[in-house]
Amino acid sequence: GIKKNSPLNEYRSIPLDIPSPATINIYGNKIAILIWEENVQGIVIESENVNKTFQKYFELLWKNARRSH
Numbered sequence: 001g002i003k004k005n006s007p008l009n010e011y012r013s014i015p016l017d018i019p020s021p022a023t024i025n026i027y028g029n030k031i032a033i034l035i036w037e038e039n040v041q042g043i044v045i046e047s048e049n050v051n052k053t054f055q056k057y058f059e060l061l062w063k064n065a066r067r068s069h
Helices: 048-064
Strands: 022-027 030-035 041-046
Antiparallel strands (some): 022 030
């Protein structure tokens, strides 16, 4: 489950009408897209420009998300 906020973590949630088994991790200049189905699959993209684009997506979602309690 989702962990509660702590001094080191903050969680927010957005309403999702369509459930998705995919998660996106952004680190360094890489983006990892993981698909959590019976046969787990992953895609790693190494690109500074794509990283910047995904960072902007995250910032937009974070700004509009509700704080979890």
